[in-house]
Amino acid sequence: RPPSTWLAYIARAWRSAASTTIPDRSQMDAGKRDAPAEPPQVELQARTKQETENNAPSFPSPQTTPKASPRDAQNAPAVPTFTLNEHENSDDEEDEEEDNLPPPSFPALNSAQRASAPTPSFAMPPPTKPTLMAPPPKPSASTSLMPPPRVAPSSLRALPTSSQSMRVPTTGPLPNRGPLPNRGPPVSNGSLGLPPSAGLAVKTPNARGKVLLSPGHSPLDWANLLRSGKNLSGVDSLVRVTPSMLKEKNGRKGKPAWSSYQGKVYNMTPYLPFHPGGEGELRRAAGKDGTKLFMEVHPWVNWENMLGDCMVGILVSEEQAVPKIVGATLDDMD
Numbered sequence: 001r002p003p004s005t006w007l008a009y010i011a012r013a014w015r016s017a018a019s020t021t022i023p024d025r026s027q028m029d030a031g032k033r034d035a036p037a038e039p040p041q042v043e044l045q046a047r048t049k050q051e052t053e054n055n056a057p058s059f060p061s062p063q064t065t066p067k068a069s070p071r072d073a074q075n076a077p078a079v080p081t082f083t084l085n086e087h088e089n090s091d092d093e094e095d096e097e098e099d100n101l102p103p104p105s106f107p108a109l110n111s112a113q114r115a116s117a118p119t120p121s122f123a124m125p126p127p128t129k130p131t132l133m134a135p136p137p138k139p140s141a142s143t144s145l146m147p148p149p150r151v152a153p154s155s156l157r158a159l160p161t162s163s164q165s166m167r168v169p170t171t172g173p174l175p176n177r178g179p180l181p182n183r184g185p186p187v188s189n190g191s192l193g194l195p196p197s198a199g200l201a202v203k204t205p206n207a208r209g210k211v212l213l214s215p216g217h218s219p220l221d222w223a224n225l226l227r228s229g230k231n232l233s234g235v236d237s238l239v240r241v242t243p244s245m246l247k248e249k250n251g252r253k254g255k256p257a258w259s260s261y262q263g264k265v266y267n268m269t270p271y272l273p274f275h276p277g278g279e280g281e282l283r284r285a286a287g288k289d290g291t292k293l294f295m296e297v298h299p300w301v302n303w304e305n306m307l308g309d310c311m312v313g314i315l316v317s318e319e320q321a322v323p324k325i326v327g328a329t330l331d332d333m334d
């Protein structure tokens with residue numbers, strides 16, 4: 001119904017509801033089927049009649065409110081009835097029936113489109129069921145849900161800290177140094193027959209492979225000793241050193257440790273406890289030419305600056321040997 005008719009419809013419904021008893025749905029449905037339209041009982045009339053018989057005062061007042069008077073139901077004109085199921089008898093019932101109908105075919109079954117078109121795909125018989133492969137076997141719960149293996153805390157290795165990971169590894173030879181030739185365990189002073197009073201401390205490589213220098217033997221301490229002006233060579237003046245002389249000064253049995261580097265002979269004895277590579281390494285060159293060993297390990301080290309005051313003389317052949325070079329200077333030797 002159009003909305004404009006709703007108001008009149010509602011007013012009519014209220015009027016009817018006030019004067020009629022609204023049967024419930026089951027009664028209405030039963031009435032629809034079994035009996036034709038029958039005027040409903042007027043409850044208001046029945047109540048008023050009862051009140052009259054009981055001589056009870058009517059409410060509202062009979063003077064102000066029109067009171068329905070009992071009538072003979074047979075002779076009474078047909079009263080239009082109103083039921084809430086009114087629509088179900090007409091439009092709504094049809095709508096409900098329409099709703100229950102199957103959806104219309106599209107295109108319509110008798111349409112030209114359906115007639116001219118080839119057999120639509122939806123009209124094709126359903127495809128045969130393809131042969132389905134068997135699903136892959138499910139992994140058993142014991143393998144798929146197995147928790148990650150636990151690692152014993154004892155076998156866990158500590159992650160390297162950032163400072164460690166940035167540091168150049170020191171446990172092995174440096175990349176440009178190559179393998180150290182014939183390196184054995186550090187040699188102690190005792191093995192050389194030197195007394196502890198010789199001032200040569202035993203050096204043991206620490207965890208990082210660095211030699212622990214005894215206190216007071218740092219590179220700075222050595223630099224201070226060089227500046228002190230002390231006689232570190234053990235000779236009064238530079239000497240011509242023959243190979244036999246060099247071989248004799250091998251640092252054993254209280255003898256000084258001399259080494260030659262590129263023709264110059266140095267007294268290594270005072271430098272032994274200051275050598276960063278350890279005393280034992282330095283002793284390997286004692287009594288001979290150490291140039292090869294030196295250049296294999298640290299060719300960047302400037303030994304002339306480090307051992308300047310430890311210079312004994314120059315290496316000469318046996319024929320050129322002179323007991324002592326009197327008044328010679330380094331310039332003369334060069």
Ligand code: HEM
Nearest residue numbers: 275276277281282284285290293294297298301303306307
């Ligand atoms: C003139 C004699 C020598 C001097 C003045 C000298 C000086 C030095 C210096 C300054 C270092 C520290 C280098 C650095 O940390 O970069 C060093 C380390 C070392 N030197 Fe010597 N050295 C001499 C002879 C020798 C000889 C003859 C050997 C071996 C036979 C040797 C073996 C070593 C070793 C193994 C190290 C340790 C390298 C390292 O820490 O990785 N040095 N030496």
